[in-house]
Amino acid sequence: MSANHNFNYGSDFLTVSKTIAISKGTIKGVLNEETRRKIKESSAIVEKIALSDKAVYGINTGFGPLCTSMISSEDTKKLQENILKSHAVGVGTPIDDEISKIMLVLKLQALAKGYSGIQEATLDRMIWHLENDVIPVVPKQGSVGASGDLAPLSHLFLPLIGLGRVHYKGNIVSTEEVLKEYGLKPIGLGAKEGLALINGTQFIAAHAVKVVARFHNVLATADITAAMMLEGLMGSAKPFHEGLHELRPYKGNQHVAANIRNLLADSEIVGSHLDCAKVQDPYSLRCIPQVHGASRNAWLHLKETLEIEINSVTDNPVIFSEDLTISGGNFHGQPIAMPLDYACLAASEIGNISDRRIYLSLEGNTDGVPKLLMRETGLNSGFMILQYTSAALASENKGLCFPASADSIPTSLGQEDHVSMGSISGRKALQVIENVERILGIELFCAAQAIDYHAPLKSGKMINAVHDYVRSKVEHLEEDQIMYEMMEKVIEMVKDGTILEIAVNAAKKEGVANTTIFTDLFENY
The missing domain is CATH 1.20.200.10 (Fumarase/aspartase (Central domain))
Incomplete structure (x- = not known):
């Protein structure tokens, strides 16, 4: 696909029609070099904060009412995996995989702005899910639509750490099974990444x-x-x-x-x-x-x-x-x-x-x-x-x-x-x-x-x-x-x-x- 038909996450203006086109694969979503630079800079800032004594919510503290609990630098990465696991409590039938795709597109656009401390590799894996039609299974009920769409976004991103289920080749299968087929390993989340992934309005916005x-x-x-x-x-x-x-x-x-x-x-x-x-x-x-x-x-x-x-x-x-x-x-x-x-x-x-x-x-x-x-x-x-x-x-x-x-x-x-x-x-x-x-x-x-x-x-x-x-x-x-x-x-x-x-x-x-x-x-x- 020619560059003229690419959409640059984080820098191009996203519309409803472009969102649907990217989710259907008629437009390709990419990360250009300037966007990658911003992502790396933001990720580096978060890593420095995680190693410091300065308390910053969600980077070296607990979440929600646990915001005063300090987390050691050794445990920050474990904290990010835990938040995906503990918040994946959605119920009900899965949303259409088309809406799950749209959620991925919208999350990529938001995170690629360079204000979230997300790792470049994490965004690349999200793009991989879209391009290979390996779409996370997201239950339709469980979000109250305030501290982000916490439950549905947690389900959306469990596959990044090798957990959860995905729509793949017309079936719902375990993420582990698909990653094994492609010879891929789960992403190791860095400081703040779990929080960045599940905070946001992408479930509401996708609908x-x-x-x-x-x-x-x-x-x-x-x-x-x-x-x-x-x-x-x-x-x-x-x-x-x-x-x-x-x-x-x-x-x-x-x-x-x-x-x-x-x-x-x-x-x-x-x-x-x-x-x-x-x-x-x-x-x-x-x-x-x-x-x-x-x-x-x-x-x-x-x-x-x-x-x-x-x-x-x-x-x-x-x-x-x-x-x-x-x-x-x-x-x-x-x-x-x-x-x-x-x-x-x-x-x-x-x-x-x-x-x-x-x-x-x-x-x-x-x-x-x-x-x-x-x-x-x-x-x-x-x-x-x-x-x-x-x-x-x-x-x-x-x-x-x-x-x-x-x-x-x-x-x-x-x-x-x-x-x-x-x-x-x-x-x-x-x-x-x-x-x-x-x-x-x-x-x-x-x-x-x-x-x-x-x-x-x-x-x-x-x-x-x-x-x-x-x-x-x-x-x-x-x-x-x-x-x-x-x-x-x-x-x-x-x-x-x-x-x-x-x-x-x-x-x-x-x-x-x-x-x-x-x-x-x-x-x-």
Whole structure:
């Protein structure tokens, strides 16, 4: 891979998209010579402190409430191994290995800044794990998101000292087994290294990386499914007028309104009822820019906050020089725990309003569109029960929206007396997004059925392309059938980004002007 495609840990600016690319191996993360110099200097400072009589937290003292216990220079290295062993107390099923990879990338970026006293060899071994797809197994529960994500990060780095388990060649195996295969020995941790490895917000931040990426797809796809439903239910295009949103110029609202205008452009269906007697639509159609837009603003807030976080030094203590080490609180997860809770609520609202549009599509109040989206109901239940599923998912999301960051339980004998619970914020947000992906899939299924009843009238170019793709995979229905396999197909179209890709490609092909799907503010992360 050419140098132009390398990412320099510690010196280059890390984004969500770059993080995912490094974790997938499409960009190679490296340590350049300047970064290696800083790492060596910081490590040398820590070694000097470890040999001195000056008490510095975590280098020659115990941890947490044991911070007043001095540790001899002979025992400092044993201390670092002990902290990994004693803090690896996570429980529950393992997180996806993709998130474990992202944790490694984020930790490499933070440690390579040169303020942590980490050994060069330790970072090289972390890079080796990524490049050889030997990914530590990390349980999903156990972090309170304050003194770093202590438990998950301990599990992440047990393999450095030859312990723990790893994902390898599709299986979960012991680290010892893999190191033996490669002829490698465990790393001998130096002073402070164990503490540097497990102090930090990389578990929370790794989940936030996935939230930013998946939520972006959800937001863009929600605009598409909403526009399709607007077509199917012959809703008005007036609420998306540019002038209206200039009077209340939130970035998200304006973006969504422009998206809907572009999606509806040249629609024969919209043109067919411009002079109808209907005065206004229900809020779930009329207020799409206000609701989707508010969620987009929340996404943007999380993205901007996360970019600060993943380019920061979040361990403790921070090493500035031999004379200046600071035991502060950069490991505390509150700065991203709260935006994650905000994003969780914002994602839930996308599912909530989508469920309302699904319900509208079943009422039979639109000319030409039958009740329950089938012509002959009674014998047939039609699409009735799909909305039960979307309602169940929407309700589950509401229960998950209680902000984890509103809670705090003191730990470490009161030394860590306020914690963020951000690890729970991240996990909940991903669960909500997964549920919303399913709700949007159901909306897509229902909207495609509603649009069918307006033939031979056509939708706008982008919606036509999406509708044609859905119909290539799932047929129009006029009698009851087992639907769950069809539902899974349309849900997968949403989850894997196919729907967004089809709409974007259609826009490019048709030369749609001013397509805000492509604006830097919301497209690039």
